[in-house]
Amino acid sequence: MRTPTVGETAILGAATGIGAGVTWFQVFVKDTGGNWINLSSQNGILTDWVTEVVYGEKVDDPVATAEFSVVRAVRYLSLASLMQSSKWNRVTTYYSPLLFPGREVLIETALVPRGVTPAAGDWRQVFDGYIDDVEDGGDPIKVRCRDLGGRMQDAWIEEERIYGWTPLLSSLPAWAPSTVYGPWAVVHPTAGSTYHFTATSRLGCTSGTVEPTWTFAIYDSIADAVNGWICLGTTPTQYGAKLWQAGMAVAVGDVVAFPYQSYIDPNRQEYFVYRCATAGTTGTVAPVMDGNDWLTYIHDGSAYWARMNNVYWPDCAAYPACELEDIIRQIWGDWYATGNSLQIPTPSNWAVTPYTQARRPVLEALRNLAAQIGWDFRHKWNVALGAFSPTLVSPNRSKVATDWQFYSKDYIAVPRASFSLTDIRNAIDVVYSDRSALSTDGVNYQRKTVTVEDGDSIDTYGRRWAEIAEASNSNIDTETEALALATAACSDLCNPTVEMDIELHFHFYPVELGDLYLFLANGVHFDTNQSLAVVGYQHTLKHGECRTTLNVRGSPTLGKRVWLSRITTAGTAKPARLNPPAPPCSLTITNAAGRSRVSFAKGRNSDAQGALLFELHIGANGFVPSPASFVESTGGNAFTVFRAAGTYYAKLITRDQHGNVSAPSAQFTLVPT
Amino acid sequence: MSFLTLNGIAAPALVEGSKKTTIEIADRGTAFSGAPYVSLRRRKNLYSVRLGPLSQSDADAWAGLVAGDGHHWTFDADLYADDGLTYSTLANAAVSSTHTKFGAKSLKLTATTGTITFPTALVEPWTVMVWQYKVAWHWVVVRSDVAGGWTDGVYNAGTSTSWLSVAGSTVLSEPIGLDTWYDDLIILPYLVPASWIASLYSAAVVWPTGLVATGDMISNGPRSVLGKVNDRNQEQLVLAGSWADNAERLDIDLEEV
Secondary structure, three states: OOOOOHHHHHHHHHOOHHHOEEEEEEEEEEOOOOOEEEOOOOOOOOOOOEEEEEEEEEOOOOOOEEEEEEOOEEOOEEOOOOOOOOHHHEEOOEEOOOOOOOOEEEEEEEEEEOOOOOOHHHEEEEEEEEEEEEEOOOOOEEEEEEEOHHHHHHOEOOOOEEEOOOOOHHHOOEOOOOOEEOOOOEEEOOOOOOOEEEEOOOOOEEOOOOOOOOOOOOOOEEEOOEOEEEEEEOOOOOOOEEEOOOOOEEOOOOEEEEEEEOOOOOOOEEEEEEEEEEOEEOOOOOOOOOOOOOOOEEEEOOEEEEEEEEEOOOOHHHOOOOEHHHHHHHHHHHHOOOOOOOEOOOOOOOEOOOEEEOOOEHHHHHHHHHHOOOOEEEEEEEOOOOEEEEEEEOOOOOOOOOOEEEOOOOEEEEEEEEOOOOOOOOEEEEEEEEEEEEOOOOOOEEEEEEEEEOHHHHHHHOOOEEEEEOOOOOOOOOHHHHHHHHHHHHHHHOOOOOEEEEEEOOOOOOOOOOOEEEEOOOOOOOOOOEEEEEEEEEEEEEOOEEEEEEEEEOOOOOOOHHHHOOEOOOOOOOOHHHOOOOOOEEEEEEEEOOEEEEEEEOOOOOHHHOOEEEEEEEEOOOOOOOHHHEEEEEOOOEEEEEOOOOOEEEEEEEEEOOOOEOOOOOOEEEOOO | OOOOEEOOEEOOEEEEEEEEEEEEEEEEEEOOOOOEEEEEEEEEEEEEEEEEEEOHHHHHHHHHHHHOOOEEEOOOOOOOOOOOOOOOEEEOEEEEOOOOOOOOOEEEEOOOOOEEEEEEEEOOOOEEEEEEEOOOEEEEEEEOOOOOEEEOOEEEOOOOOOOEEEEEEEEEEOOOOOOEEEEEEEEEOOOOOHHHHHHHHHHOOOOOOOEEEEOOOOOOOOEEEEEEEEEEEEEEEEEOOEEEEEEEEEEEEEEEO
């Protein structure tokens, strides 16, 4: 809840009788000349053009909305957008309609004792946003707006990029004496340079007792007690690493990921992340990577790359984890980075592993990230900044202390008080791709399921199941993350709580989502005091009549719709019988005179596929299995092939009882003698 | 002080038939508990006044004044009138701070070539009132029903009106070869009575935006009011020594803004 002043608290507490205060309101629109035009205070034949303001937000909606009505025209002064001669629609000498989509809007209210005209310090900003629609047809003109988050809804992540490979470089530790640093550790000097430095090798390094002399020369090697450091330069201009492509124009600061095969596990897909040091165009083939000790500096076409980090590096435990808020900052910085600064009031302490961020609206991507741990991301009033700022919000689901109390004298009516079974879900499955388990096709990860149930809820209402299926490129790609998601969803959906609308007869401007209010027994709807959380509110401001309607529910939540919208409907997940089996694995080849023997095991997760048949194919080097390359099949676990001495290229495939065919195994050679 | 004065002109208001009503901008009701509540933002006055008896032409002028007919330019910042009307064409005309009668700026027409057209759509009768500066400020009033006009409140049939042309649109120009400044231009679609002209000149104050009421009837005046003409009651009586079969009494409302 926003904190009212002492004076405002007294007014809101009195609320009835002669102690009641009065709410004043004013609406500003920013013209294209950058001037804030106060529609509520004009010199001229009409001073206040605003007739009504309705604004509010709901926990289920990602942005707050506002609608205000203004007088369309008085004589020759017209706010209709197409009235080119109207003074309202001219900035200096050119036509530029004032009420037009995209213009910024500020709404302010002032709560003062009756008989008092608000002073400058009495005004409180209650809405900041942009015009979406202007309805000029009627009189008054109606203008609809979304808050600043609307711009983040409209901005897209335009390209798939890899995130989570590093925390913000600025948050990395400063160099410290006599410290053992892990592979690829990155530090920044305490003095002498503002650049970042990485350990020279995957062997890490150890610092001495005295800080080395740093430089500003990229790729300079700086010796330390054991091994040393290489200068990486400044922070990259972006953190999303795009996949390397041939002939791609790159600018200094661009970050690129080079895929390569892990030297530890050929089944792992790993990436090296480099930052562009010299702008240019990439070459026609990707630079050769050495998975063992990767290069610091690469010449690629006309561009040069400087090493940043590698993704999925198995020895990289020493590298600081990338927290949820790091990713939020990185995505925000890469794709939006306008307006008021990001606010992260509480650290999430939630490490996110590297993932490919899909293309979607920025706000949606950030809200999905936050929802991973049951948090919210929206614009919220920030007292220190004196502005609405994009904020990572942690709903306090176990909140007990109430923010305010309302008596039956404070409201006019309770238009709605309802319970419903409809939205209850008490068994939640989350299906996700497990990043730690590569599928047998060697490219995708295995799909796994975690389940979270609420026993009390199931006993009472029966089992009400739902499934949330995360996409294969979702950032929910470990069991821990999937469990956290399922737990948050189950917690928000497992119990029906009373949902009430309460219409106050005054404007309660301090209300925010997640506030917990105590409603004293009114003897009609409830005869014990009720603590209820705000899940929505709407303020209706008219001259002489300013009221707030609160939408309250059991406890602070992320809202139901955010979960229900993610629940899979029947048929969206592929039935198991349509999934291909895994190819045979663990091959053992024994060559002998005139024959070779191949023994193998069935691939992972093949049990669900029913009876399996394995096929041996032989062909030229690099062949694709086809009926022409088919040699023989077996239901067992070995083939014996009779051939003249020579080299034969072979592959195995698996066929299940439903007719699904696996990807071929890796090619192997048979060399009968 | 007179009983009621509108924009500096003493109104022929009658105490009989006039009243003052209080209007509340408030939300009153009953809370769920049964307790009454009130949120009172403002209390203001509505004055209902009867004017008259008046000749028909005077009644037209009062009705026009109360309803706020016409346009008023201060030229203090730009070329827009109070009601948003601006010029349709101009040449060598611009706001200037070289000479001002009221406020920060005035309208300057350059010698010989300066001209400005306001799309006022005027039909007779009409009145144009403006402060004009060539070598000194003079207040000039031109009416559609008489030749010449009033200079500094005094009628003279020989007053030059070559700078003014009204044919639907109102055109100000400068035909005699001297840079000219205009301030506080008022264009009214009715004939301003000669008695008003004298009193307005002697008051020598800027024409207000909208309607300003003062006088014994008005509490804490002067107050900006929004005027409305309700009834124009017809009467037949002796008016100023002669029989008038179309005299009128006006019932008007003045609401504080």
